[in-house]
Amino acid sequence: MARKYLNNYVTLLSAAITDTDTVMTVGTPPPALDPGDFCRLQLSQRNAQGVLLKQEFVDVTAISGNDLTITRAAENSTALNWDAGARVELVETAETFADIDASLTEEITRYRETIAAATTTIDRADGGIQTLTLTADSALTWTLNNGEKIQLYLTPAGFNVTGWGVTHWMTGVPTLATENMVVVEKVGGNIYAWDGGSR
Numbered sequence: 001m002a003r004k005y006l007n008n009y010v011t012l013l014s015a016a017i018t019d020t021d022t023v024m025t026v027g028t029p030p031p032a033l034d035p036g037d038f039c040r041l042q043l044s045q046r047n048a049q050g051v052l053l054k055q056e057f058v059d060v061t062a063i064s065g066n067d068l069t070i071t072r073a074a075e076n077s078t079a080l081n082w083d084a085g086a087r088v089e090l091v092e093t094a095e096t097f098a099d100i101d102a103s104l105t106e107e108i109t110r111y112r113e114t115i116a117a118a119t120t121t122i123d124r125a126d127g128g129i130q131t132l133t134l135t136a137d138s139a140l141t142w143t144l145n146n147g148e149k150i151q152l153y154l155t156p157a158g159f160n161v162t163g164w165g166v167t168h169w170m171t172g173v174p175t176l177a178t179e180n181m182v183v184v185e186k187v188g189g190n191i192y193a194w195d196g197g198s199r
Contacts, residue, residue, distance in 0.1 A: 002034075002036070002037045002038075003037070003038060003039065003040065003099065004031075004033060004037050004038065004039045005039065005090065006030055006031070006039060006090045009030055009041075009089060009090045010087065010088070010089040011026045011027045011028040011029075011088050011089070012026065012027050012084075012085050012086065012087060012088060013025070013026060013027075013043070013082055013083070013084050013085060013086040013088060014026055014027050014066065014084060015084050016081070016082060016083050016084050017081070017082050018081050019072070019079040019080050019081050020072075020079070021070075022069060022070055022071070022072070023067050023068065023069055023070065024043075024058070024067070024068050024070055024082075024088075025066050025067050025068075026066055026068060026088055027066070028066075029063050029065065029066050029067075029068065030060065030063065030068075030090075031063075032063055033060070033061070033062065033063055038059045038060055038061045038071075039059070039060050039090060040057055040058070040059050040060075040074055040075070040090065040096070041057070041058055041059075041060055041068075041070075041088055041089065041090055042055055042056070042057050042087075042088070042089055042090070042091045043055065043056045043057075043058065043080075043082055043086050043087070043088055044056075044086065044087045044089070045082075045086055045087070046087070054080060055077065056072070056073065056077045056078060056079060056080050056082075057073070057074040057075040057077045057093075058070040058071060058072055058073075058074055059071040059074050075093060075095050113127045113128035113129045114126065114127030114128070114129070115127060115129050115130065115131060116130045116131070117131065118130040118131065118132045118152070119132075120132070120138040120139065120140050120141060121140075121141045121143060122140060122141065122142050122143065122144075122150060122152060122184070123143040124143065124144050124145065124148045124150055125143075128149065128150055128151065129150075129151045129153070130150060130151070130152050130153070131152075131153045131154075131155070132152060132153070132154050132155070133155045133157055134154070134155065134156050134157055134159035134160075134161070135157070135159065136159055137159050137160045137161075137162050138159065138160075138161060138162060139161070139162050139163030139164075139165065140161060140163065140164055140165045141165050142165050142166075142184055142186070142191050144184070144185075144186035144191070145186065146186050146187060146188065146189065147185075147186070147187070148185070148186055149183065149184065149185040149186075150183070150184050150185075151181065151182075151183055151196070152181070152182045152183075152184065153179065153180070153181055154174075154176070154179070154180040154181075154182060155178070155179055155180075156176040156177075156178075156180070160176065161176065164193065165191060166184065166191050166192070166193040167190035167191045167192065168190060168191075168192050168193070169192075169193050169194075169195070170192055170193065170194045171193075171194050171195040172195055173195070174195040174198060175198070176198070177198035177199055178198070178199055179198060179199050180195075180196075180197075180198040181196035181197055181198070182194065182195060182196055183196050
């Protein structure tokens with residue numbers, strides 16, 4: 001379930017509702033919701049000077065034409081009777097920002113790509129840093145889009161790379177050792193590679 005937000009959404013009730021109704025009709029409905037999503041709206045009445053006289057928050061859970069299915073009395077408000085012409089809008093409240101803040105539960109202190117257990121097909125979707133332990137003499141295939149780059153940590157374990165799948169080496173072709181680091185990037189449809197060293 002996801003809460004949805006709108007920019008500058010304001011409309012009016014087209015028909016009165018009682019404090020127990022679970023459907024309200026509005027002049028202009030908000031955009032359709034996916035199943036399980038909702039948006040929180042405020043019903044309000046103000047006097048001629050713009051002073052708020054009463055309000056209620058409702059959660060819209062489904063939209064059918066101009067009819068909105070609602071859950072009443074959100075944010076500890078009280079379900080009230082509303083006349084046609086009452087203002088309906090999406091407004092930000094302290095609870096709105098508290099909900100957003102509560103969803104940010106992790107502090108990012110350092111960035112690391114996924115380390116994937118790669119096969120001899122090296123796919124950028126499996127992570128930008130990958131490990132590969134050869135279990136046989138193997139030819140490598142690189143699945144990259146233009147501009148994508150991969151760091152590959154390669155452990156030969158006694159086996160050889162029979163084909164690197166590289167268009168141009170920007171350094172010498174690696175001499176395999178216990179551990180090898182290779183950087184590969186695709187540019188203009190070509191695969192460029194750098195020997196990052198070995199031990």
